[in-house]
Amino acid sequence: MDILIYGTVNSIALALMALGFALVYGISRVPNFAHGALYVITGFIAWSLLRGLGLNYLLSIVLAIIAIGVVGALIYQFVLIRVRGMAISEIIASYAIGLAILEGLRWGGFKGTTYTLPVFIEGSINIGDIPVDLHRLLVIAIGIAVVAFLWLFTHYTRIGLALRGMAQDERAALMLGIDSDIMAVVAMASGAMLAGLAGIVLLPLGNIVVEKGYDVLIQAIAVCIVGGLGSWMGAVLAAFLIGFAQILTVVYLGTHFQMVVALLAIILTLILRPSGLFGMQKELEERV
Amino acid sequence: MLEATGLMVFYENMLALNNVSIKCEDKQIVGVFGANSAGKSTLMYTISGIMEDIRKKEDMAGGERITVLGQVRFLGRDITDLKPSKRAREGIVLCPERRRIFPECSVMENLRIGAYLATSSQAKDTLEYVFKVYPPLERLQKRVGGFLSGGEQQMLAVGRALMAQPKLLLMDEPLLGLSPRIQSMLVRSTKEIRDEKGISIIVTEQYARPVLPIVDYAFILENGAAVLEGPRDEVLDNPDVRSAYFGVS
Ligand SMILES: Nc1ncnc2c1ncn2[C@@H]1O[C@H](COP(=O)(O)OP(=O)(O)O)[C@@H](O)[C@H]1O
Ligand SMILES: [Mg+2]
Numbered sequence: 001m002d003i004l005i006y007g008t009v010n011s012i013a014l015a016l017m018a019l020g021f022a023l024v025y026g027i028s029r030v031p032n033f034a035h036g037a038l039y040v041i042t043g044f045i046a047w048s049l050l051r052g053l054g055l056n057y058l059l060s061i062v063l064a065i066i067a068i069g070v071v072g073a074l075i076y077q078f079v080l081i082r083v084r085g086m087a088i089s090e091i092i093a094s095y096a097i098g099l100a101i102l103e104g105l106r107w108g109g110f111k112g113t114t115y116t117l118p119v120f121i122e123g124s125i126n127i128g129d130i131p132v133d134l135h136r137l138l139v140i141a142i143g144i145a146v147v148a149f150l151w152l153f154t155h156y157t158r159i160g161l162a163l164r165g166m167a168q169d170e171r172a173a174l175m176l177g178i179d180s181d182i183m184a185v186v187a188m189a190s191g192a193m194l195a196g197l198a199g200i201v202l203l204p205l206g207n208i209v210v211e212k213g214y215d216v217l218i219q220a221i222a223v224c225i226v227g228g229l230g231s232w233m234g235a236v237l238a239a240f241l242i243g244f245a246q247i248l249t250v251v252y253l254g255t256h257f258q259m260v261v262a263l264l265a266i267i268l269t270l271i272l273r274p275s276g277l278f279g280m281q282k283e284l285e286e287r288v
Numbered sequence: 289m290l291e292a293t294g295l296m297v298f299y300e301n302m303l304a305l306n307n308v309s310i311k312c313e314d315k316q317i318v319g320v321f322g323a324n325s326a327g328k329s330t331l332m333y334t335i336s337g338i339m340e341d342i343r344k345k346e347d348m349a350g351g352e353r354i355t356v357l358g359q360v361r362f363l364g365r366d367i368t369d370l371k372p373s374k375r376a377r378e379g380i381v382l383c384p385e386r387r388r389i390f391p392e393c394s395v396m397e398n399l400r401i402g403a404y405l406a407t408s409s410q411a412k413d414t415l416e417y418v419f420k421v422y423p424p425l426e427r428l429q430k431r432v433g434g435f436l437s438g439g440e441q442q443m444l445a446v447g448r449a450l451m452a453q454p455k456l457l458l459m460d461e462p463l464l465g466l467s468p469r470i471q472s473m474l475v476r477s478t479k480e481i482r483d484e485k486g487i488s489i490i491v492t493e494q495y496a497r498p499v500l501p502i503v504d505y506a507f508i509l510e511n512g513a514a515v516l517e518g519p520r521d522e523v524l525d526n527p528d529v530r531s532a533y534f535g536v537s
Contacts, residue, residue: 085349155397158404165390165401172388174341176452177376177405 011243012143020194036217042196072192228276322509379455391434402451
């Protein structure tokens with residue numbers, strides 16, 4: 001029973017961490033290696049607004065997420081746009097930005113256990129005889145809400161449909177008047193906001209520390225590779241696969257195996273099924 | 289309405305379009321005929337601005353060096369420097385070779401993505417019109433694009449292009465690989481679209497015969513050069529053309 005509950009929480013947490021990465025990659029084929037840094041820095045921004053300026057918690061969260069969206073758009077507009085189409089340069093450039101953000105935070109003195117965001121709701125309830133704190137239940141609800149929102153957005157709005165068109169065939173989208181540069185900025189801003197939202201929702205479960213940035217990046221990449229790069233629904237399913245595998249190893253082997261599961265998942269997927277569970281080998285098809 | 293002059297396109301040192309000038313008057317259907325690799329798609333990409341996007345991407349990735357020269361004027365305006373999304377906004381919409389349907393989207397979603405530039409009332413009216421011209425699409429609304437037959441995909445590709453509210457519709461080899469029955473249906477509908485919507489159309493084909501009846505003016509492309517042009521009947525009567533493109537001698 002506890003495996004079921006904590007497995008679900010962990011899976012949804014992974015899905016939240018990965019969705020932003022999957023969205024950006026799916027639409028503009030940019031692997032955003034600054035993803036983890038965006039996750040962490042949003043926590044710090046919210047913390048600064050809340051503790052430093054003394055703003056109300058909800059307002060701090062909203063402002064932090066908007067700020068990170070702007071940061072994402074700026075990163076695309078001023079850096080990534082110059083290296084579009086060169087996968088290695090995209091990875092190096094975005095990773096460098098991530099590194100600069102994270103190590104900049106470390107250098108600025110943001111380390112240790114002083115930085116925490118409050119949980120959204122205090123308290124816990126018992127499910128059966130297992131105590132679960134309410135914030136973890138809220139994580140489940142928010143995760144489901146985010147997936148539902150993304151689904152509705154990409155199926156029923158003009159921009160959302162255009163983003164899907166771009167993801168499937170950029171050139172065909174161009175012919176219909178969809179501007180690929182604007183869409184890539186929108187994708188990058190939304191991806192950053194998703195990373196930020198994940199940070200805001202998940203960071204209250206622990207301390208805000210720089211190292212989380214690297215962990216989150218690896219977990220997000222693991223989920224996206226297993227799910228098939230560019231497939232969001234694949235990412236959600238992969239999050240459950242890896243999420244439960246992690247909880248099972250934690251229960252039966254020990255906590256430090258959690259990262260090993262993520263890395264093992266990447267390696268196994270690359271060996272057995274490089275396109276992931278739901279990946280599409282589009283590029284191959286196009287060459288035929 | 290469209291006037292492209294002196295178009296030259298090089299892929300590295302290979303000359304794919306050699307000083308091609310082509311024109312399309314208001315509400316005309318213009319045919320561009322040429323064998324495989326004569327440069328038809330290159331011409332369509334150059335007019336729609338996609339060539340500029342291909343060039344930019346190759347340039348960024350350090351791939352092929354593509355050079356594009358010449359001028360494109362549309363509705364009296366020089367649009368040579370406009371990017372493809374802007375040209376679509378001006379009214380030039382390309383329905384590409386091999387259709388390029390969004391494979392994971394349903395028929396309806398493909399059409400709605402096509403309506404990106406349309407107002408909601410335009411989208412509603414055009415959707416109705418598309419279903420009138422291509423009734424099978426209405427039945428297939430929920431079918432995923434990738435699972436359609438070639439003919440259905442072609443109807444969807446034209447329908448999707450219409451949703452973008454074109455003034456000039458470019459059709460690159462719309463009949464490629466389709467059965468004669470579907471070909472003649474598509475040819476008929478193309479004329480219908482011009483007659484009813486007043487949309488000008490440039491259509492390319494390898495074989496002129498199926499489309500020639502609806503074409504007002506024709507160009508013959510050979511190895512990247514426009515070797516012959518004229519009103520349909522004139523081109524039809526040219527003995528060289530007859531043997532090369534109609535299989536009659
Ligand atoms: N991206 C490209 N790189 C290099 N050569 C190309 C490229 N696209 C087309 N070509 C060449 O340009 C010529 C014209 O091609 P294309 O415009 O596709 O002709 P068509 O559509 O009439 O078959 C062909 O010789 C083709 O091989
Ligand atoms: Mg072609």
